[in-house]
Amino acid sequence: MGSRVISHTPQNPGRPIAWEDRLLLAVSLVIPLTGLLLFFLYPLFLVAKRSVTVQDGRLGIDNYINILSMSNMTTVVSNSLIMSGTTTLLCVTLGFAIAFALQRTTLKARWFIRGALLLPLLAPSLVQALGLIFLFGRNGLVNQQTGWDLHIYGFWGLLISNSLYALPQAVMILEAALRHSDTRYYDAAQMMGASHWQRFRDITLPNAKFGLISAAFVVFTVTITDFGNAAVIGGNYRVLATEIYSQVVGQMNFNVGAVIGMLLLLPTLVAVYIERVSSQRQFGGHSESAIPVSSTFVAKRDIPLGTLVYFSSFMVYAIVFTVVYASFIRLWPYRLDLTLANYNISIAGGYAPLWTSLYVSLIAAAVGVIALFSLVLAQRRLPRRWAKPIYLLAILPVGVPGLVLGLSYVLSFNISGSMLGMLYGSALLIALCNFYHFHSQGFLTMVTGMRSVPASLEETVTCMGGHSLHALRDAILPFMLPTLVAVFFFLFMRSMVTLSAVIFLISPQLSVAAVSVMRLEQAGFTTQAAAFSVCIMASVLVAMGLLKLVLHGISKTRYAVKTPS
DSSP: OOOEEOOOOSSOTTOOEEHHHHHHHHHHHHHHHHHHIIIIIHHHHHHHHHHTBOTTSOBSSHHHHHHHHSTTHHHHHHHHHHHHHHHHHHHHHHHHHHHHHHHHBOOSOHHHHHHHHHGGGSSOTHHHHHHHHHHHSTTOHHHHHHOOOOOOTTHHHHHHHHHHHHHHHHHHHHHHHHHTOOHHHHHHHHHTTOOHHHHIIIIIHHHTHHHHHHHHHHHHHHHHHOOHHHHHHOTTOOOHHHHHHIIIIITOOHHHHHHHHHHHHHHHHHHHHHHHHHHHHHHHTOOTTOOOOOOBOOHHHHHHHHHHHHHHHHHHHHHHHHHHHHTTEEETTTEEEEOSGGGOOOSTTTTHHHHHHHHHHHHHHHHHHHHHHHHHHHHHHSOHHHHHHHHHHHHGGGGSOHHHHHHHHHHHHOOTTSTGGGGTTSHHHHHHHHHHHTHHHHHHHHHHHHHTSOHHHHHHHHHTTOOHHHHIIIIIHHHHHHHHHHHHHHHHHHHHHOOTTTTTTOOSSOOOHHHHHHHHHHTTOHHHHHHHHHHHHHHHHHHHHHHHHHHHHHHHHHHHHHSOO
């Protein structure tokens, strides 16, 4: 029998911990934290350092002075703020209308609306821009068929494509805010003679204010850091995301790129902080005894609201399905006969980037699930004074734009003669970049799943003479399995479609699918870019189907165990 080392856990302050348990805790904690140090904090430190490093190696603020004194930088910054602010206003307004329609009205065909919200999540952000170009570009279908001279490139095209890309995230947050309302307030107001508008103004909006703030800052963060739509449809409307790419890739000016990266990081961190505070206040005051608000039909409200929601959903379908349709067209929009020739892609590496994306996404998902589960498992056993700093560190990556993280990897790993330099140009480094880009979302999901594990089960295993490995096998993993599967597929699907985080890490020998779509479009092969986009969407759809099958299988197995014949 192994020797015992006296220590304590938050669940059992008086129970001694065996050396095996202490070893498992140490391994579960040290490895994920080392990963965060090497692949998140260290690269960000180098970006910050590079931004204050002048030509002769001295430290100073000369780079910031030079950047801010550039004639076009004021325009680029103001363009980014105006674009993100306008997109935020549009997305929050339309997102609230959609969320309200789904939660408070009796609209039919909700599958149609939810399907429209799902589509933008299946493909890289630039697919929305690609669809708009097919419809309203200089050679777009609408211009050709009507003779109109629409100019979709620039501010308006970027506004529409960014709004379509960020809208689903706003709706999810606002639906959650509306879902947690209590019908008793509405009943009391109705008994006092309040009209529908007065109840909306005095109860609905105040209750949803933190959800509105949270959605606003999420949309702002997503759009100010997005690169795909800006690169495809932005035209001469330059924003910070395209400027950092131009400085680093076009001019190899890493110091200037680092400065722009830090400028891009500041508003994002502020937005994330406000979003977190708003989210905690929104859901922290929710009462478990609240009675959900039932859906009702009010003709004066629901008919115009339904028209707006269905029209918005139709536009999403039209833009995405146009991309799918264009992938089968011989020469858009002049020869509209159907063909499979666009899927015979031989340039931009052919289909090799798609297989690379699948491989990279599998690595990111596998490494991510193991690292996140280990970190959450260790955090569960630590005292609160240690668990809270780890929690804050684990959610910090959500405030770092993908472009900034990708640039930080170039500065950290593009170094010859070092061990870290051996990773540069490899699929593993791209996978790690993708994982740490979405680290926060996966971690929060894992924490939620871990909270569902009853502490009494672990105590039962301990009382029967088991140690941490037994508790892990018999108590934690059975409850955590659905969460592990969900996090795996989340990391896989997001890695398949991300562009901003990996745009700096690709090379002539190694590329990914989202970058290939951008390269094909920029080279003028728009229908082949559409075909490649369809392949990405099909891959993500298959992953979603597998996720549902696996979760359904887990659910059936649990039901069979609970109800034996």
